[in-house]
Amino acid sequence: MKINLSSSDTSEGTVSPESLTFTPVNWDKAQKVTITGVDDNLDDGDIRYTIVTAKASSADTNYNNFDADDVSVTNKDDDTAGVTVDPTKDLTTTEAGGIAEFTVVLNSQPTADVTIGLSSNDTTEGTVLPISLTFTPANWDTAQKVTVTGVDDKLDDGDIAYTIITAAAISADENYNNLDASDVSVTNTDDDSPPTISDIASQETEQDTSTGAIPFVVGDNESAPEDLKLSGHSSNQTLVPDANIAFGGSGANRTVTVTPAAGQSGSATITVTVSDGYLTASDTFELTVYQVKVDGLIKLSSEQDCRYALENVYQTTPADAQVRQQVMQKGAAAEFIAKIVNQGNSTRSFVVKATESAGTGWRVAYKPSNTTDVTTQILGTGWTTSSLAPGGSQTLTIQMTPGTGVNDGAVKSTTLRVYRSTEDATVRDSLQAVTTASSAPRPALTGVNPNTGNNATTATISTPYGTGISPEATVKLTRCGEEDITSTRIEANKALNIILYTCNITGRAVGPWDVVVTNPDGQTATLPGGFIITNDQTPAPTVTRITPDTGENTGPVNVTITGTNSQVGATAKLTKSGQGDIPGTNLNVTSNQITGTFDLTGQTPGVWDVVVTNPDEQVGRLANGFTITPPVVHDMALTQFSIAPNPVQRGAKVTFKVTVKNAGTVTETNVRFRITSGEQTLMGPVNIGTLTAGQQKSGNVRLTIPRTVRPGEYLLTGEVSTVPGETNITNNSQTVKLVVRG
Incomplete structure (x- = not known):
């Protein structure tokens, strides 16, 4: 007997063998039938099918056409709808147009086309192609490549993360329709750097005076130097409006000139910004504009200093108390004292010019000291005062002598006009001395x-x-x-x-x-x-001695004043013409002795009178009794140390701007300067020579960066040598960072 076997759905399962034969010999032996599931690549779930047993064919009429039971089978599905994206992270693009790639493939065969849209969440950082993928039942298992390209945004914004978004799938296959695959994380690396600008040192100028052209250097890795644009801003618009910041130069070498507003003084932070059209870099420097103000005063030489009049009154033509007059015997000198006071806030000198009235037979001399005659200068281009600290002053003695041949009643005048400098055309103050000749004897x-x-x-x-x-x-x-x-x-x-x-x-x-x-x-x-x-018969005090009789202007000094007739409540002070009084403190007064303290901090060196005043205002004075001396200070300072260009290419030259100043009070010799990097000396030491107190020397030092130097950042130190006795070494060196590029 023979029974044929078949599967009702060969796409789900097959049967083997295809038939069974039983004989009178093996009729009672069970024969094995194997059913094998078939993978259809479809996410179609578990499918039922049947193994069909055909009717038996046999010569035995009892078995012929006998129909055995069919066998029901379920084919378990091993297919799941899904999308594989590889990789989904750690992709990198560059602003220079660098690309990254990933692939997309379906996990199972769809029953209809599947379309997946692609997009970038930040197209300023990266774009994606193609913008969609379509998978068919025929190509579903072939991975499709996606390319992501970086975008240059011209911003120095660092490395930016963005995402390639996979949209939900569109398909007639319900298993794939709206299926959302994984998004892809990408980083776009930045290739932009801002332009560079060299350091601009702090600047000083005076009222109504521009700074002049201040040099600096600009550069950019992506743009030519001549294409870089400059702008300026002032933190103090009253002192320096932005419109008063002007630029010059060309290419990499530029200049900035700052002009203060008329009549203004003070300080401002000036910001200079360089732009390549996308990115900017800035440097700031402090500008100090000093007030320039001078007061000219005049009195007769026989008068006390309180007779200087019209203080803080400024006249281009002298009048009132700015004009002083004397009558003088012919052959004798009428003396006037002019005082030039620096009322500004910077140490500086001034220029005085004199114009005399007509008249012969007179001798007029101008003397800032007994041994110095500046008549030629003051009647010519002008006499320049000493350098005066704020509040400081210098006196000028004017001697007007009528000759014996001058007529009685003849008048001679000299008008002094004070200027900021020989180039200054504006009179800052003026005063006049007038003398009338007389033949009568001088009293x-x-x-x-x-x-x-x-x-x-x-x-x-x-x-x-x-x-x-x-x-x-x-x-x-x-x-x-x-x-x-x-x-x-x-x-x-x-x-x-x-x-x-x-x-x-x-x-x-x-x-x-x-x-x-x-x-x-x-x-x-x-x-x-x-x-x-x-107000009674009490005698005036006397001063015969002060101990000690000298002191440095660095702090207080305790003194003992010896004399007579001091009263309880008496005061003591040090006085000097043209200077503010130094009052005594913590005074202990007896009739013949006063002990106390004078604070000499910052006071003008020289001889001072010692003055004791009783409560009844009677005064005792020891003329030139006390001497104030300046301290001896050894202090060398490196006040400027800058480098340009910076950054610099290997093999190129760099220029160091160097200023060394003697900030002490005595002359220093054998001053040396060097440049180091770590333990290595790059230049020097160079012998700068001798610098007097307050003197400074500036210059440029050029070095070539070896081509063998590795690119990177290097700390370079400029150092001026210490001198014997120097205690402040914090200002002897400065360090700058140099960037070397390949």
Whole structure:
């Protein structure tokens, strides 16, 4: 007997053998039938099918056409719809157009076409091609390549991550429709770098004066130097409007000129920005604009300093108290003292020019000291004062001598005009000295009797004694800050030429007063402190000694002042013409001794008077009794150390700008400079030589970067040698970073 076997769905399963034969011999032996599942690559789930047993064919009528039972079978599905993306991360593109690739393939055969859209979430960093993939039942298992290309955004924004997005699949196959594959992570590496700009050092200038062209260097890896654009900004628009920042130069070598607004002073941060059209780089520097202000004052040489008038009044044409007059005997010198005061906030000098009125027979001299005559300079291009610190001053003695041949009543004047410099055309202040010639003898006052008076009464002064004093002369008492005390002239005995002068000193200030005698022709004589007004019979204090009598201007000094007649509550001070007083503190006063402290910090070196003032305002003075000395300071400083260009290519030259300054108070010799990198000396030491106190030397040092040097960053140090006795070495060196490129 024979039974044929077959599968109802050979796409799901097959049967073997295809038939079975049973004989009278093996009829009772079971025969094995094998059913094998078939992979159809479809995600179609578990499928049922049947192994069909055909009707038996046999000569045995009992078995012929006998139909055995069919066998039901389920083919378990091993196919799952899915999309494989490889890889999905760690892909890299570049802004230079560098690409990355990944592949996409289906995991199972679809029953219909499957389309997957592709896009970049940031097209400024990367693009994707193709923008979609289509898989068919025929090519579903063939991986398709996707290319991602980096985009250059011209921004120095570093490496940027972005994503290639796989859209949900579109298909008539429900297993694939809306299936969302994995997205792909990509990083676009940046190839942009900003331009470069060299360091610009801090700058100083004066009111109404531009800085001049300040050089600096620009560069860029992607753009030519001439294509780089510059802009400037000031942090203080009142001092420096942005419009007052001007650029010059060309290529890599540029300049910036800053012009302060008219009449302004102060400081501003100036920002210079270089742009290649996409990226920028900036450098800032501090600009200090110093106030330039000068005050000219004048008095007679016989007057106290308080007689300088019209302080803080500035005249292009002198008037009022800026004009001082004297009458002087022919052949004698009328003396005036002009004082030039620096009221600005920077140390500087000024220029004084003089213009004299017409008239012959006069001799006019201008002397800043007893041994120096600057007449030629002051009548020509101008006399330049010493360098004056803020608040400092310098005096100039004007001597006007009428010759014997000059007519009585002849007048000579000289007008002094003060300028910032010889190039300055604007008069900053002016003053005038006027002298009238007289043939009468010049008066000289040596004393009065009595020379004291109680302020509860009227004082009577007998004929002042001296020389050249006319019987018709007038007498007055003057004191700084007080109204003059005039006198009434009385002829007590005409035959003996005894003249009395009564002065009403009732209630007037206690202390010394100057006695001024004026002859009828206008000539005067002054006896400084010649008359003392008291309020009782207490004698004035005296000062005979101060111990110690010298001190450095670096701090306080404890002193002992010896003398007589000091009263409890007395004050002590150091005074110097043209300088502020130095008051004594922590004073302990007895009748013949005062102990206390003077703070000499920053005070002007030189000799100072020691002055003791009792509560009744009587004064004792030790002229030139104390000397202030400057400290000895050894201090060398490297004030500038910059490098350009930076970055630099191997084999190219770099220039170091170097400024070395003697910041101490004494001259230094054998000053040396060198440049090092780590333990290696690149240049020097070079002998700079001798620098006086405050002197500085500037220059350029050029080095060639060896071609064998590896690209990278290097720290270079400029160093000026220390000198014997130097304690401050923090300013002896500066370090800059140099970038070397291949």
